[in-house]
Amino acid sequence: MSKNTLQVMPRWRQYWALTKPRVTQLAVFCAIIGMFLATPGMVPLPVLIGGSLGIWLLAGAAFAVNCLVEQKVDAKMRRTAWRPSATGEITDIQIIIFALVIGAAGMILLWNFANPLTMWATAATFIGYAIIYTLLLKPATPQNIVIGGLSGAMPPALGWCAVANEMPAEAWLLVLIIFTWTPPHFWALALYRRDDYEKSGLPMLPVTHGEKFTLLHILLYTLILIAATLLPFIYRMSGYFYLISALVLGLMFIYYAVALLKNYSDELAKKTFKFSILYLALLFAALLIDHYL
Numbered sequence: 001m002s003k004n005t006l007q008v009m010p011r012w013r014q015y016w017a018l019t020k021p022r023v024t025q026l027a028v029f030c031a032i033i034g035m036f037l038a039t040p041g042m043v044p045l046p047v048l049i050g051g052s053l054g055i056w057l058l059a060g061a062a063f064a065v066n067c068l069v070e071q072k073v074d075a076k077m078r079r080t081a082w083r084p085s086a087t088g089e090i091t092d093i094q095i096i097i098f099a100l101v102i103g104a105a106g107m108i109l110l111w112n113f114a115n116p117l118t119m120w121a122t123a124a125t126f127i128g129y130a131i132i133y134t135l136l137l138k139p140a141t142p143q144n145i146v147i148g149g150l151s152g153a154m155p156p157a158l159g160w161c162a163v164a165n166e167m168p169a170e171a172w173l174l175v176l177i178i179f180t181w182t183p184p185h186f187w188a189l190a191l192y193r194r195d196d197y198e199k200s201g202l203p204m205l206p207v208t209h210g211e212k213f214t215l216l217h218i219l220l221y222t223l224i225l226i227a228a229t230l231l232p233f234i235y236r237m238s239g240y241f242y243l244i245s246a247l248v249l250g251l252m253f254i255y256y257a258v259a260l261l262k263n264y265s266d267e268l269a270k271k272t273f274k275f276s277i278l279y280l281a282l283l284f285a286a287l288l289i290d291h292y293l
Contacts, residue, residue: 014084015098018067019060026277027155028056033284034159034174037237037291043163050113051162055122055155057106062126064099068092069134077196114162121161125154142208149182150175156284170237173228174287178280180225184218184257185276191215192266192273215264218272219257226250229283238290245286249279 032052035043067074067085074080075087084090090098103123110119133148141147156174157167187205190197191214194206206214229246232238256272 014090015064017084018064018090018095018098019102020063020066021060024056024059024063026281027059027152028052029281030174030178030284031055031155031159031162033288034156034171035163036288037156037170037174038160038163046113047162050109051118051159054106054109054114054119055158055162057102057109058122058126059155061099061103061106062130064095064102065130066134068095068099069130073200073202076200077193079193079196110162115165117165118158118162121154121167122158125151125158142203142205144203145186145205146183149179149186152182153178170232170235173231173235173237174284176228176231177225177283180221180228181276181280183221184225184253185273185280187214187218187221188260188269188273188276191260191264192269211264215257215261219254219261222250222253222257226254232287238287239293241293242286242290245290246283249283249286253279 032048035048035051064085067083070080071083071085074083074085080086085095103126107119107123110122129148129151133144133151153175156178157171160171160174161167190204191206191211194204194211197204198207205217226246229250230243233240233243233246253276256268256275260268260272
């Protein structure tokens with residue numbers, strides 16, 4: 001998407017782009033699964049709608065702040081140079097006001113339709129992403145996505161909390177799954193976009209430690225991820241349908257990780273990245289289906 005495209009794009013779509021809607025959709029999807037797993041019956045409709053919108057708005061606010069902080073970095077990268085924050089189509093003060101308005105709206109929704117604990121936990125999660133990860137971790141260490149991945153892993157626990165007003169061990173197992181999924185998912189992207197990251201100056205693992213080292217770590221973290229996905233069955237929060245689904249999906253992920261290690265190509269890394277998104281969506285869908293079997 002070019003700057004010329006942005007100039008003819010409606011203003012609302014430029015603001016929409018700041019919220020990173022594709023990433024937000026996956027986060028909210030996982031939060032909704034967490035809501036359903038928190039109750040044996042149906043999630044109350046006000047909690048489902050209000051909670052989902054509240055989490056969506058707070059996540060969007062965090063991503064808008066992320067775009068603001070990284071606008072100079074984004075401008076150097078082909079993948080992100082089109083963002084309205086990077087092109088200057090939307091000013092800094094406009095982004096700040098936008099983030100404050102939708103963030104406040106999200107907090108109000110969570111306070112009224114979920115509970116105060118969910119509101120504060122969601123706010124802390126995405127403030128952590130916008131400030132701690134974006135400002136401190138991302139430019140400082142190649143393990144940024146490993147440490148900072150906790151913020152991105154929180155949505156299912158937030159969804160659980162919206163219904164149950166607590167975050168029990170089961171909710172944290174879901175967090176652990178996304179936490180261990182994040183490094184292999186993101187490193188696949190970083191590999192085929194490593195020239196962009198090198199140009200930007202960000203210390204991503206493929207830039208600081210090279211291709212082979214990153215590929216090995218993708219495989220190792222994928223194995224850790226597979227182990228984490230077995231915990232819901234071991235903890236008896238899920239049954240055999242989920243177990244079989246997790247094993248099949250896990251074997252497919254391992255196939256991609258091994259294939260990358262043996263015969264790397266940017267095209268295969270791109271396919272691995274896209275599969276990892278499908279993997280997480282299908283895994284959480286399997287959790288939901290198993291819950292009602």
